[in-house]
Amino acid sequence: MTLLLALLALLACKDAAPPPDSEADDTAPVVDTEAPDPRPWFANPAEAEDLDPAEGVVRVALTAATHWQEVVDPLTGDAVSFQGYAYNGQTPGPTLRAKLGDTLIVEFTNDLTAATTIHWHGLAVPYEMDGVTWTLDPVEPGETFTYTLPLTRAGTFWYHPHLNTDQQVDNGLYGVLIVEDPADPPVDRELVMVLDDWAEPEVALPPHGADSDDHGVDGAEGLWAVNGLVSPRVAVEGGEVVRVRLLNAANGGYVDLGWDGGVRQIAGDQGLLPGLATGERVVLAPGDRVDVEWLPGEAGFEVLDHPYAHSGGPAVGEPRALMAVEVDPPAAPAGAPAWPFPADETPDDPGYTDHTYVFTGELEGPWLINGEAFPDVTVAQLPLGEPSILEVRNLSASEHPFHLHGMHFDVLSINGEPPLYPMLEDTFNLGIRDALRVRVVPEYPGFWMLHCHILPHADGGMMTVVEVSE
Numbered sequence: 142m143t144l145l146l147a148l149l150a151l152l153a154c155k156d157a158a159p160p161p162d163s164e165a166d167d168t169a170p171v172v173d174t175e176a177p178d179p180r181p182w183f184a185n186p187a188e189a190e191d192l193d194p195a196e197g198v199v200r201v202a203l204t205a206a207t208h209w210q211e212v213v214d215p216l217t218g219d220a221v222s223f224q225g226y227a228y229n230g231q232t233p234g235p236t237l238r239a240k241l242g243d244t245l246i247v248e249f250t251n252d253l254t255a256a257t258t259i260h261w262h263g264l265a266v267p268y269e270m271d272g273v274t275w276t277l278d279p280v281e282p283g284e285t286f287t288y289t290l291p292l293t294r295a296g297t298f299w300y301h302p303h304l305n306t307d308q309q310v311d312n313g314l315y316g317v318l319i320v321e322d323p324a325d326p327p328v329d330r331e332l333v334m335v336l337d338d339w340a341e342p343e344v345a346l347p348p349h350g351a352d353s354d355d356h357g358v359d360g361a362e363g364l365w366a367v368n369g370l371v372s373p374r375v376a377v378e379g380g381e382v383v384r385v386r387l388l389n390a391a392n393g394g395y396v397d398l399g400w401d402g403g404v405r406q407i408a409g410d411q412g413l414l415p416g417l418a419t420g421e422r423v424v425l426a427p428g429d430r431v432d433v434e435w436l437p438g439e440a441g442f443e444v445l446d447h448p449y450a451h452s453g454g455p456a457v458g459e460p461r462a463l464m465a466v467e468v469d470p471p472a473a474p475a476g477a478p479a480w481p482f483p484a485d486e487t488p489d490d491p492g493y494t495d496h497t498y499v500f501t502g503e504l505e506g507p508w509l510i511n512g513e514a515f516p517d518v519t520v521a522q523l524p525l526g527e528p529s530i531l532e533v534r535n536l537s538a539s540e541h542p543f544h545l546h547g548m549h550f551d552v553l554s555i556n557g558e559p560p561l562y563p564m565l566e567d568t569f570n571l572g573i574r575d576a577l578r579v580r581v582v583p584e585y586p587g588f589w590m591l592h593c594h595i596l597p598h599a600d601g602g603m604m605t606v607v608e609v610s611e
């Protein structure tokens with residue numbers, strides 16, 4: 142049993158039984174109010190410094206290297222270290238922040254002993270900047286590469302390698318890219334939360350590129366970290382307007398989140414939704430982003446993760462607290478700000494289909510699209526600047542987050558039904574037997590990956606290529 146699994150077992154015991162030294166009343170929990178609370182305090186990932194004073198240009202430096210990651214045991218405050226990878230010595234990597242319309246220039250250095258790339262998940266960028274190795278070379282150890290990225294949409298995006306992706310992301314190479322919308326109202330606090338499941342890190346995070354594709358396949362069994370912190374406390378003040386940007390950076394684990402007062406979602410993969418979406422829970426598949434607003438008032442609350450398996454959706458079991466939000470000082474909650482929700486509409490479905498993608502595979506694999514395993518795939522042709530209709534069907538034994546590079550897509554329908562609100566996405570979870578119809582209008586020529594974002598599935602073959610040309 143690894144230390145973190147032991148820690149997980151301790152966490153499970155914590156709620157199940159009273160402490161052994163409880164006295165007269167066996168059922169009353171004994172709280173030592175004198176002992177300091179060992180749970181770590183939440184902090185946003187440090188942001189990258191803009192090295193270029195010019196308006197409209199953000200220039201940052203990123204270096205990938207091996208890294209000792211420290212995890213604090215929330216019960217004792219003791220730290221455990223394990224070796225992985227990191228950008229600029231931090232996991233998650235630095236948050237990159239720019240404004241809509243800026244050009245982001247990333248000077249990247251590979252100090253790993255393995256080749257790597259950076260892919261800009263959710264951004265439409267020129268093909269040479271997409272960080273894939275279909276016809277492009279990776280960044281070899283010791284080499285540098287400059288990524289130049291025009292930022293044409295506002296939203297919460299992220300970056301990660303796209304070579305040996307399962308192993309390199311698992312080892313800690315990921316970070317958030319925020320493109321601010323100048324029309325966003327100001328908020329009192331912005332929280333950036335990167336969720337990752339860390340089952341068996343001593344096994345799964347070996348130094349220097351050993352394979353680790355058994356890790357984090359099912360979030361129901363993993364230990365979830367929030368910005369590398371297990372069970373953190375999050376400090377907010379009553380009466381604040383808080384924008385929370387959530388990313389699921391796990392290889393394969395899903396989260397199904399809920400909290401007191403309900404979920405108030407304001408943005409998804411590609412920026413602000415057409416309106417406030419409220420509900421009890423929100424599911425983030427691997428690669429998904431969701432922005433929510435919190436309007437804290439008098440009382441704190443826990444962010445609960447409900448069991449969810451990609452082999453069948455909501456699962457049996459008790460929810461686990463990912464973090465505890467503590468309100469100090471309490472106050473009456475603020476009113477919701479007026480988000481500049483875009484008046485998007487779902488495009489009409491023309492009824493025909495340009496390309497159909499059928500996802501198949503048993504739980505042990507292989508994972509296929511149209512019966513093919515990457516890289517032995519048929520490359521479909523899409524016209525530049527013209528709409529194409531894609532239909533994606535999941536006939537496998539697992540859910541799959543469908544992800545498309547280089548372009549975002551309008552969801553036309555799910556199982557024949559239009560979406561609840563106009564959805565502009567780059568990652569969309571397909572339930573078992575689901576049929577998804579989407580409309581794309583490619584902005585750049587090139588070869589674009591179309592794949593499942595459960596990384597063991599993608600690395601196991603569930604990836605294909607579309608070519609966009611004039």
Ligand SMILES: [Cu+2]
Pocket residue numbers: 508539540541542593594595598599603
């Ligand atoms: Cu998949």
